[in-house]
Amino acid sequence: MDVGGDTRRRLVVIGHGPAGHRLVEALRERDTAGAWQITVIGEETRPAYDRVALTSYLTEDAELAFPAHGPGVRLHTGDPVTGIDRAARTVTTASGAVVGYDALVLATGSSPFVPPVPGRDLPGVFVYRTIDDLDALRAHCAARPDAGGVVVGGGLLGLEAARALQGLGVDTHVVEVAPWLMPRQLDEGGGAMLRRHIESLGLTVHAGTPMAGLEAGPDGGVARVRLSDGSAIESSVVVFSAGIRPRDELARGCGLPVGERGGIVVDATCRTADPAVWAVGECALVDGQVYGLVGPCFTMAEVVADRLLAEATGGPGQAAFGGADTSTKLKLMGVDVASFGDPFADRAEGTLGVTYTDPVGGVYKKLVVSDDARTLLGGVLVGDATTYPTLRAYVGAELPGSPEQTLFGGTEPAGGDLPGATVICSCNNVSAETIRCSIRDEGLTDVAAVKGCTRAGSSCGSCVPLVKKLLDAELVAAGIEVSKAICEHFEHSRAELFDIVRVRRITTFTQLINEHGRGRGCDICKPAVASILASLGNGHILDGEQAALQDTNDHFLANLQKNGTYSVVPRIPGGEITPDKLIVIGEVARDFGLYTKITGGQRIDLFGARVDQLPQIWKRLVDAGFESGHAYGKALRTVKSCVGSTWCRFGVQDSVAMAIRLELRYRGLRAPHKLKSAVSGCARECAEAQSKDFGVIATERGWNLYLAGNGGMRPRHADLFASDLDDETLIRYIDRFLMFYIRTADRLQRTASWLEGLDGGIDYLREVIVEDRLGICAELDAAMERHVAAYSDEWRDTLADPDKLRRFVSFVNAPTVPDPSIAFAPERDQIKPVLLAGPQLEVVSR
C-alpha cells in the first residue's frame, strides 16, 4: 500500500443534514482501507443535527447534534457552495474556496415552501426548518407574551410547529387548505379524530379554508391572518410549514437535469446524469418522487455509500433504492397517529376498508385489505397505535386473522412467520431477513446487540417490539431457550427475585432457594441474590451466610487481578483530595510495594496486594480518614467532577460540592451492575457526565440531569431527563431512578441497556419518576432513605470483626506464610505480575 501517495479518491459532500451525515458515517464504517478522503461542506454553521426532533429543542432544550465524525473527515461549515464546475470537477464556496472532487454528492436537502400570498415577507413571519429558525422564533415570542399565532399547514411538520408554538405560550391556530389535518397520511375519518384531539388541547383548527393573506399592524409586523372566507385571526407570529421544496439550485446551475416540480433527477443508485455526481435525501428526485421522511433519505445515503465503496475497490455495487416505505408513526401532542402502506387504497376497485371509530376514547382505526379480506394493503390509526409495528410489517402480506380480529385483538407481533422481505425498520430500511441473518451469523442474543449490528430500531424505536419477537423466534429455532430464568436454580428473572425477596422479606439465600428454587445455587444466582439482599439492606455483605454468596471481589472487598493478587481503591469523593491524604496513599503504596495507577474515574488504584496484606493496607488508609471505594462491587463506583464555579472561569455551579454530596449519598449502594456518575460545572462538560449512568450538568438556573449513558464496550449518550432542577429535586429524581433500576433491571444489566429495554423508554421513566404513574415513588424514596441511614464503611467494619479478619490469610494451615506463587518483575520503576507457572491453556474470555 502506498501510504504517502495521493491514491485516495476525493469525495465532496455538499450539505451536512441527516442524509449527508449518514452517508459519511456509512462510508467511513465500511471503507476500512480509507479509499475515500471525505470533505463535507455545509451551509449552516452547525454540524448535522437531528431535524426530526427539532421541536424537542424548543420544548425540552434537547441536544440535537449527531455524533461527530471520526478523524479523517474534513468538515467545513457555515460556507455555502455557490457553484459546481463539472468539467473541472471542482466546487466553489461563498468564501472563495475551490475544492476538487472525484465524486460529488449533493445532500442539499430542502427548503420550506412559502406560498405566494401577500404579506409573506412581514416581520414576525417564520419558517420551521433549522435551529436558527427556532432561535429566531423563540426570541420573537419571548418579546410578545400572550400573543396569538398561526401555523400555516396542518400536515406532519405543521402540527409539530404548532406544538412548539403552543409550548412557547402562544395561543395557536392551525390553517390547513385541505379539508382535514395530515391529508397526506390520514383519511377523512382519521383527520377528523385527530382534530378533536388537537382542539381538546387548546389549539384552533381551520381546515378547508385557504389563506388570503397576511396583514401588518401599526408596528409594521404581522398582525393578522386573513382567510379566503373573509374571517381574520389576530396573530403576531406566523409560521409557514406547508411543505418542502427540494434545494436543487446548484444542480440547475451546472446543467444537471431536475424534475418539473423540482428535485435532482437520479437513477435507482442515486446517481445523476453525470456519473461523478450523486444526490441523496430531500433534494433528490428518485423514480419521480421526492421523499421528505428521514427513513428513505437514510436509505439513499446507504445506497450511495455502497456504490462509492464498490467504485473505489473495483467491485460491483449491489445496493439500489427500491422505493421506500412511507409509513409513519408519531406522537403529536400526546396523541398516537400512524399511517402505513397505502392508507388510501380503499379508493380503488377490488379493495375493502374496515373502519372502527370510538368517539369516547378518541380512537379511529382503518385497515385497507384486498377484497378477499386477507392481504393488508394499508391503514390509519389515530388515538391508539399500539398495533402499528405489527400491522406495518404485514403490509403486502396475508393477515394472520380476520381484519376485525386484527383491529380489536391488538395483534401480537408475529415474528417467526413474517416474510423475509418485510421491512421491519423503515427508518433504516432493515428487512426481517437481514435481522434474522445477523442473529444467526453473529450469534446475537439480545435486542441491544441486534440494534447495534443492524441499526434496526435505533432511530424512532417503534419497531423494537417486533425486533424482539424476531429475536425470540430465531433463538427458539436455534434451540436456545428464551427463558427469563436467571440460571438453572431459579425460574425467575432477577427483577422477579428482587420482588420476592422484598415482598416476602426474605433475608437468606437458603430460605429463598428452598422456597422458590432448586439445587444449591451457583456462581450466577448467588452473587445476584447477594446483591439483592444488599440493595434491600441486610447488614454487612460478609455477615453470616451472605459471605459465601459473594464473588471473590466482594468476598475480599478488593479487585482480583490476573495473578491472584488484589487491587485496592480508597474512596475519593468527587475526586477531591487533600495533599496530606494524597501523601498517605503514596506512603501506603510505597510501603507495601504496590503498583499505582490513576483511574478514569478520578481515583487511585493500588495493585498487587496479597489477601493477607489487605487488612493492613485498609488499616493504614482508614486511620488516615479513607474508606472503601467499592471498586470491587456492583455498586456506585465514582462520581467524577470538574473543578466547577469555585475555581473555573466558566463554571456556573459548584460541581465538586454536588459530586461529593451525590457520592456520599449513594456510596455502598448495591445494584445489578456498577454505577458511574459525574457532575460538570458548565455546558463544556469536562466531567463527561453524558457517558455516565447518571450525569449532572450545571446550567445558569440549576442542573440538567442525564440518565443511562455508558462508556465502555457499547458507548451510549445519556438521555436528558430533566432540566434546570434545584438541588433537592435533582437528588429526589436520582434516588428514584436508582431504586427503580435496582428493582427492575436484569442481572449485570447496565442502566443503558435497561433503559433501552424499558417499554416506553425515557418518557415512561419520566412518568414513573416525575408523575409517579406507578404510585411507587414513596416506596422508592423510603428505600433510598434506608440505604443512606444504614451506610457503613465495609473496610472499617471488617477491621473491627476478628471473625471476618481470620479469612484474610493465604493459607488456612499457615496464616503467616505469604503465597509463594505470587511474584513480580520490575517495569517502569514499578512492579508487574509474573505468573510462575504461566497459563496452561488458551482461554477465550467469557
Next chain:
Amino acid sequence: MTADVQTGPAHAVPAPTTTRWHEVCAYEDLLPERGACALLEGIQVAIFRTFDGELFALSNFDPFSGAYVIARGILGTRGGTPTVASPMYKQVFDLRTGRCLDDTEVALPTFGVRRTPAGRVEVAL
C-alpha cells in the same frame, strides 16, 4: 474410559505411591459453602465445605489463568453435581472428580480429605 488430563505445574501433581495425611485446620475454621487454601509440602490444596457438611479437596491451581485461586471460587450445583467456579474466568469444576464441566479435556487434581472424630480436617497427599 479415558484418563483425565491433569493439568498444572509438575510439583502440584501428588505422588501416587504413599498416602500421607496432613492435619490442616479445625472443621469449624471452614465457612459453609466456601473454600480455603492449605499449603502442604509446597502444594496448594483448595479445601471446600459444602452446605451439607461434605468436604472436598482439589488443586488450588487454575489451569485456565495460571493463578492459584480455585479456593476462592463460588460453590454450587450443576444438575446434581457439586461444583466450584473459578473466580478468574468462571469455568466450573466438579468437586468430586476435579473435571471441568465447561471443557471436559481439563481436570484438576483431587486429594483425599476427611474430618477426624476430634473435628480436625485432614488432607491426603
